[in-house]
Amino acid sequence: MQSDEMPWRWFVEHQTPYTSIIHKVKRIIYSGKTEYQQVDIIETYDLGICLVLDGKVQSSTKDEWIYHETLVHPTLFTHPKPKNVLIIGGGEGATAREVLKHKCVEKAIMIDIDKQVVELSKKYLREICENVFEDPRLELIFTDGRKFVEKTSTTFDIAIIDVTDPLSGGPSYLLYTKEFYEKLYQRLSDDGILATQATSTFYSIDCFLAIYNTLSKVFNIVKAAHVWIPSFASTWGFVIGSKKYDPEELEIEYLEEKIKERKITNLKFYTPKIHKSVFVLPPHIERRLKEENRIIRDEQPIFMPA
Amino acid sequence: MQSDEMPWRWFVEHQTPYTSIIHKVKRIIYSGKTEYQQVDIIETYDLGICLVLDGKVQSSTKDEWIYHETLVHPTLFTHPKPKNVLIIGGGEGATAREVLKHKCVEKAIMIDIDKQVVELSKKYLREICENVFEDPRLELIFTDGRKFVEKTSTTFDIAIIDVTDPLSGGPSYLLYTKEFYEKLYQRLSDDGILATQATSTFYSIDCFLAIYNTLSKVFNIVKAAHVWIPSFASTWGFVIGSKKYDPEELEIEYLEEKIKERKITNLKFYTPKIHKSVFVLPPHIERRLKEENRIIRDEQPIFMPA
Amino acid sequence: MQSDEMPWRWFVEHQTPYTSIIHKVKRIIYSGKTEYQQVDIIETYDLGICLVLDGKVQSSTKDEWIYHETLVHPTLFTHPKPKNVLIIGGGEGATAREVLKHKCVEKAIMIDIDKQVVELSKKYLREICENVFEDPRLELIFTDGRKFVEKTSTTFDIAIIDVTDPLSGGPSYLLYTKEFYEKLYQRLSDDGILATQATSTFYSIDCFLAIYNTLSKVFNIVKAAHVWIPSFASTWGFVIGSKKYDPEELEIEYLEEKIKERKITNLKFYTPKIHKSVFVLPPHIERRLKEENRIIRDEQPIFMPA
């Protein structure tokens, strides 16, 4: 049988209309449509099990921890003692998993629009969300992230935005606008910090730059980070907006101390040295960050290159 | 959302290591492993719903009737009054469907090794097997076709072999050997006829030629036919072995008469003219049929090009 | 080296936006742009050397003779004694090659818009056009086929149209209109016959049907034929328009006689039996030919599905 030699089911991730990645598929675990998006859970040969939303890999067992640790820890360690954390998106539970590793966190509210994605993750992505949804500190609310932020009166120390890329017609593009960031700013404590995924720094660098510039109009400290995610076939951007503390100023010794203090022993990617290095962007990107002047607005959203 | 514009799930049928067909997938209806093979039921844009076994399209709603009518009717019309028909394979029910259109058929025994394929077809391929498995003339037995033929003492007027291609390690390659054809010959009545699918006349012409030559060592009348099947991206071969009647000698008027006599009104592809034309092979293939000398044996089976 | 095991250069022929054929490439022989089109000459593993114009295989050494013999011979044998033949298109010389096999042909005028394609064929496709362009009966004129037909006062017994598919923006779509066929009709002798390639009968069946219907408004005898061309991954359509003789009425014995009379000994595909069978279309296509009512006009051209 040809199964392993010439696999016939290919998952093709289109980076642009001209560049795509072929992942040959070992097994299709689930495929279906929720109210909000197409969900495929597939097993590949090189990336393990992948959660795919609307044709984009969101998490793979091979490397989701690179993405999620880089999204969460630089921000949570920048805050001296985060107690209340808001997570928007992150349906497969991995962002919550990383947040809850910080023992100082007393309460994490996770907002996801798509209940089915969470249910499917619990069923098929156990390896990723083991024990996460059972943690009593986690509260799960199924609603639109934007609506939640506009209505809530809770104050958070940290907000982590882990939503899908801004696609035209997709469920997430209004979670990247100045109006949204301003609302969120108001819900953060005086030393609050926001971190958002910020798309590819190569294939969609315009999105990345615009997110950075938009956040810089709302927060006084704004920092961009990046890391290579094999599953995304690109270095991936993150932007941190902070009211008081600067993530780049933290010293290696301080971070080592904090890791011990918060009793975190199960990090796979994040280290104090990695903390320092993710903020080092190449000069051609640094330059473009400085020159960028687009501001993403509700009326003028930004979309991924089609 | 990109769903329809740049579909990310591709089904790739490998014709050879150097030529493949990409079918972009609209919907994955089912994907799983049975005891015998990998089964995928997918909806494509150009071929409708496809049943895929071990990575090979077996039937698509777009054109399965071209394949099944060509496999069944030239043979059943060649026999003046077929009453007992043996079908080996044909799990999705379409071969039985065509056989049962002949009102003279009193009994059809269908042998399939894989009960799950039949169950999945009943559930997901209703369009193909509507009312077939409910026909009281049809008896369904789940066992190995070879074993059944070796053990049964029943005599059949017709045997239709509709099994997957002879793949190394696959479930079907022993249903293409001289030993098997000899056993089956003994189970046919004195005017009995056998028809088998015989793989691509282009991509696996060696298989096609060897099946023809092997049958010619067992039956005194042997005829090759072919027709283009869009889903198979090739002209497809069929070989008929007959004890008494020659399918090529039937006249158009005779066939028109027979269609009326058997009260068949729902043919989509087969006509008396088509009957004549499927036996017209191009001269380069005719020549190779004459020159072929390989005989497929249990000890020397033939396999599709990997 | 991985060259043969995992070839990295793929030629992908898009049948529709949802179905494509991958040909792995052994060697790129030529790649460049002429004034009219993109020309690639590549060697593949399964089709031999291919001439590709604007991304569509036009001819491959593996099977170009199936296409060209089916385009030319049914028409040339239908005419009792063709002396003057017009060929529009056919830059690689294969249509002329088949035409010139008929010893009765005294003069063939071949019109191609793209001189470079002819030059490249002479250089790289020797196997296809050996001795063709050297035949003194052949006159080669580089101009637009439409313009030539509108200006010439020559009368032809036969016109063969072997141009690229009607693509929006491409060089050929005005060679498929009623206006063009009417002009050409006037240039044919009283027993003149026209044959044109008519695209895929599967992937672009609407084009095929419309070409047939358009010709039926101009000629009193119109016949459709088809044959599977491996390189085109489809059965391919041809339409013949005739003033006097009907290609379907020719008997096998007559055709055998004619082949001898014209001293043609080097046919690879065409036989009298093939002549008969190429006109047998399946009933679902026959039905649609009868129902078709679109007429292709200069103002309302038809294009291939994008």
Added chain:
Amino acid sequence: MQSDEMPWRWFVEHQTPYTSIIHKVKRIIYSGKTEYQQVDIIETYDLGICLVLDGKVQSSTKDEWIYHETLVHPTLFTHPKPKNVLIIGGGEGATAREVLKHKCVEKAIMIDIDKQVVELSKKYLREICENVFEDPRLELIFTDGRKFVEKTSTTFDIAIIDVTDPLSGGPSYLLYTKEFYEKLYQRLSDDGILATQATSTFYSIDCFLAIYNTLSKVFNIVKAAHVWIPSFASTWGFVIGSKKYDPEELEIEYLEEKIKERKITNLKFYTPKIHKSVFVLPPHIERRLKEENRIIRDEQPIFMPA
């Protein structure tokens, strides 16, 4: 015409048998075979013009400077005053270009096995090697790098190894063995430094680890670096072996000083901060570097995963 919408020429880079990158091709500039390898020079939409050897992108105009600056500058700045530099490979001239930016370099000897690659680069990759081959400090010798090292009696301050990946049957695998590194060690001055490309840290991490470990048996200071190269669809590894100076100990201020001192004003990627960050590997790779025990030998070479 479909050219830009659905390009039909795809360059597919196979990372593993299960993961590949599709680059749609705008233009094929050159394709041919040299004595040593298959050379394709293509223009893609997202990576610009690419030099492809045996199916692997070696350099693209979009990002070759990321690769070449990371290969060259961390090493050349680690040496206080490099005068004599040996370059093995680097046929397109970009490694030499970076080396020659250091004004202190008095002589660079570049050894490449394939004269034709250099000739083709001069002709088609002007953008990459502008003014490089004209620099009087550069001496170009066409021979096997291994043979040159074994025969020469010259002493070098720096050796840069910029050869193709170790492929079975390819021209480069004997340039990654302990025996070769030992010969090269003898040709380096007492404070000499060697840098080699070390393949993907993801798709071929075993090669990367083994190169590191092998060099650690020859040099007393060995450091691994990595950077994401879009054209290679991966973070790429580099290993530095040094007799005296440690590239990780250089301070940012020192490097700033050195850049000024050597009057280098045209760096596009390398900065002192980048210098520091390329040596920060994630902990899962750090751990594997420590545990690695394979030594690459002439008799036991290492090859890329097929």
